[in-house]
Amino acid sequence: MRAARLFEYHKPLRIVDADYPQIKRPDHVIVRIRGAGACHTDLHVVEGVWRVSLPLTLGHENTGVVEEVGEGVEGFKRNDPVVVHPVMTCGVCRACRAGEDMYCENLEFVGMGRDGGFAEFMLTSVRSLIRADGLDLVEVAPLADAGLTAIRAVKKAAPGLYPGSFTAVIGVGGLGHIAIQLLKQMTTTNIIAVDIVESKLRLAEQLGSEYVVNARDDPVKEVMAITGGRGVNVALDFVGTQTTHETCLRILRKGGKFIVVGYGGVINLRSADMIANELTIEGSLVGNYIELQDLVELTRLGKLKVITNRYGLDQVNEVLDKLKTGELIGRAVLTP
Amino acid sequence: MRAARLFEYHKPLRIVDADYPQIKRPDHVIVRIRGAGACHTDLHVVEGVWRVSLPLTLGHENTGVVEEVGEGVEGFKRNDPVVVHPVMTCGVCRACRAGEDMYCENLEFVGMGRDGGFAEFMLTSVRSLIRADGLDLVEVAPLADAGLTAIRAVKKAAPGLYPGSFTAVIGVGGLGHIAIQLLKQMTTTNIIAVDIVESKLRLAEQLGSEYVVNARDDPVKEVMAITGGRGVNVALDFVGTQTTHETCLRILRKGGKFIVVGYGGVINLRSADMIANELTIEGSLVGNYIELQDLVELTRLGKLKVITNRYGLDQVNEVLDKLKTGELIGRAVLTP
């Protein structure tokens, strides 16, 4: 089967003929990939930020139809359309029993720890499948990581928000444009969308952002002006550079929360400043199976729409380049 | 009246004859100070970490008896024994209406923003008073800041703790020895007390710490060994140096929480590490009026005991020196 694989850090992926995966456990499932979203984390893997075992097929944001199932699989059969949660979990550790899939003690991450979905077929486990009947499998692919990561971050943001509060959404890309929709659905906060691309700010407005700020100007100053000098209640950083981290720390009000989603720089803050304003800095890591179910249901109900751009598998390096330069609107999805 | 005042940063306080305070608003109250605890924040004021208006009478951890009340004061009269919450609040801003006293938009901090309790008398407001009938006013003085700061930090720690979880208490001083007692009262976690003074580790054991670690050895290694290589669920830093901040960040398990109480160093962490382990770093700032009521009640019920050492007002610089060198067991209280 065809697969886009990383053989060496900092080099383009190569489209090769890879082995068809093998079912080794009764709960294993092979999915014929229909949509595989491209993510900044793919870039970070190429850059060697995460040390993986090479060669590796990338792609952790997948949909498809069931091709083959292990003998213990119930509830799914060949050709069932599915969204695939990006991690395979054991189901028996304390974290799994509590529904905290990302903390599974025996977790395997497709496209990171094992071969992912930039390929015709991918192995996963029945515990990672969510039915997607009636949905366009390319359009919902970004739910499996961009959407999932956005909803977890928004859920961390939501408890302290109220009418008249302010939430900064830094970066209106794949994650940010979903986060804005979720904030509108789940909270009454005023949204300030921050980006450096005007068309993305226009998109933010269409999705309901009350305010937009072009970060090429002085975003700290503008956000402080919008908030009457108090700063925001929550800053969601979906970009993850040294610059965006610093911006977030400077726009928080007393008791404010900085939720780190995009990564790349260093968090750096005097503890005296942290105390004086009683700030919280909170990492957010992908999301749980149930949260992915919620996203699929929101899409089915028409309350959430992901903007997608379709590409063939052989365009994978072109897609990763576009992602790097930030010129994509919404999310790019490969259709192997 | 006599008062211990700071005239110049980095210099000892001077005992001077200061003006008796004046009631200027109907809710004002003058308290005759009976106990005034000495705190690391007093040291930080002397060091110029916080820029205050000099000269200033320090002391934000106070008890006493009511001396004089404004005309609008109800419920308190001359000679009533009281614990004094360290901030004066307006009662009408959103934060006050929500019980978040530390976020009051019109907050005044005694011993920081205005004259504190290292003096015979201190001005405050009726909103800051809690009745202390039947209690030893020297023994309960540390509740007003050390205890208050400890309980807020413990409340931030408590929700994720369960039997078999681990909580590191870094520093068994004025705050730490209260935090251990509160963790025992309010949670089922296993406590690992960390300090560099053996007598403080013995105290931690007496108060119920399941484990103690001398930080002169390799505390990261020892904590990781105690927790089976997983790290702690929560690290409470009551010391606040660059070293303790770094230790805390290195002993957290996946999903772990670092609660910053003591301050002095810089929090420094790659956002990729923050994400990969989904860490939370949370500042904790003193505490609310209700939390101070809870501490007073816990003391009344015999469920909390603060270790205090009594000193005269003229020993204030000696006390601050002892605090700096870390040789005090429990809390030092001035009795002006």
Added chain:
Amino acid sequence: MRAARLFEYHKPLRIVDADYPQIKRPDHVIVRIRGAGACHTDLHVVEGVWRVSLPLTLGHENTGVVEEVGEGVEGFKRNDPVVVHPVMTCGVCRACRAGEDMYCENLEFVGMGRDGGFAEFMLTSVRSLIRADGLDLVEVAPLADAGLTAIRAVKKAAPGLYPGSFTAVIGVGGLGHIAIQLLKQMTTTNIIAVDIVESKLRLAEQLGSEYVVNARDDPVKEVMAITGGRGVNVALDFVGTQTTHETCLRILRKGGKFIVVGYGGVINLRSADMIANELTIEGSLVGNYIELQDLVELTRLGKLKVITNRYGLDQVNEVLDKLKTGELIGRAVLTP
């Protein structure tokens, strides 16, 4: 001044010439009433459900402009437009310090425990005032009780709701039509509006209810059909008759929550049934000052619209009759 007062239970109110109120404490305020909503609780007072001291001026849902202030009042002056929280609170008891206004130990309820807003002027306290600059004082009057009661109930409902969950809103009257809007703003649940008046069900649809059920048919059967036989996650009873209470208890799914807002019947349930399905029955009582601030802000932002019908003070008995028969759409507001 003119006032609509109850002199005898089960009798119409009488429009009489009443004494202008007197400021007796420094925090007292006299408000010139601009809008006074009529509520089922007014009916219940007339019916003698609540034993009050007669004669009494009814009306607990008020807006107006400040007429006169006590000497201790800051932040408000003559002619400031205000929404009035229905209870006067002390600000110093534990409940007040925690923001739980309805539990104030020294609470006074206008229109219940003391004279209310069915009059030209009403006495209240500065703690009950919320600025309403730029708002139509008749249109926002229902926020002060109908809206406030609805938001508290919705906040109790919200934590367990997710996309695909179901919430029954029983009664699309003054409270219900606000609750539907708030559920849309704050949750992703599917709403099932239940009423016996077709025009109210049409209104529910316009406000975003996914389903409507006419209770003249078999509402239990219909709700169970809509929810695939599982029942709803939350039932909000804004009507409060024996029939609606019973309906709510019969449509709950396992773990479901029945939130009692309207009152009038008896809650009756075998504890074995309560356990077997782990049900919760939760009373909801008006709401806090901060929640009223949130409603005023939501209205200012254009996210909430109350449907109002204006009546003169002398139409008060006519209005109470219409309320009883359920023929009003939205809320009736007197304009004394």
Added chain:
Amino acid sequence: MRAARLFEYHKPLRIVDADYPQIKRPDHVIVRIRGAGACHTDLHVVEGVWRVSLPLTLGHENTGVVEEVGEGVEGFKRNDPVVVHPVMTCGVCRACRAGEDMYCENLEFVGMGRDGGFAEFMLTSVRSLIRADGLDLVEVAPLADAGLTAIRAVKKAAPGLYPGSFTAVIGVGGLGHIAIQLLKQMTTTNIIAVDIVESKLRLAEQLGSEYVVNARDDPVKEVMAITGGRGVNVALDFVGTQTTHETCLRILRKGGKFIVVGYGGVINLRSADMIANELTIEGSLVGNYIELQDLVELTRLGKLKVITNRYGLDQVNEVLDKLKTGELIGRAVLTP
């Protein structure tokens, strides 16, 4: 194998020779029973409160050692000592994914829906097993239901409790004497233990209850006196008769919570009273797998001790009689 089975409602169980259970699925496990606690729910099954399929082997509170495992079982082998969670769950429905075992859509309840542990062997699933190495399997048997039900109820009680609050524990039997210990471990509330047996009240005192009330007197009057006329914050009813339900409803303060654990009577309350005091009535149903893990860990740490009385399997009817008359101190455990 020998088993104590119910053949007819309202009749004693009969000790019969029953079929050894059969493993039918790869996750099935057969446990050799070492301890099987007797519970009021067993009485209720005998009384026909729950309609089950007869004949049925009772017993849902079990420990033992693994006898045989299905081919898909990992992590457990023959002779491993285990505590058995009382329900078998599917692991894939939304409730299971969220850790809410009691809401599993495919739940099977041992001793209720299928044969339980009043027998030499019992079938269950690997998802229900918790390792009990080093523990006395008779002493920990009551954790599997009495303890589990107590901890869930205490967790529902805990959030609103603070120093100076009051919690009534109605019934100091199998559940109540565990609940008191958990309240002491997890909260700072004042406990008022209520029972009709003096020796149980003495036990409550030994376990740390601040107050005890003999319900043969006027418990409502006494509880109101203890609480200064305000009533309790939480009433936990572990008995479940019409009388205890009514007592609980009459001793709640404003905002109070009645947690229904024992069942048998009818909850009956005017909704106007429910609103006026904003009461909550909350059913509590057994508990989750993780909560049982917590109990096992608490026991291992020496923080929880269950009082047990050992009986042979052939004493089962004698034990059920003692349970009915309320003369047992702690929990009776059969050792088949």
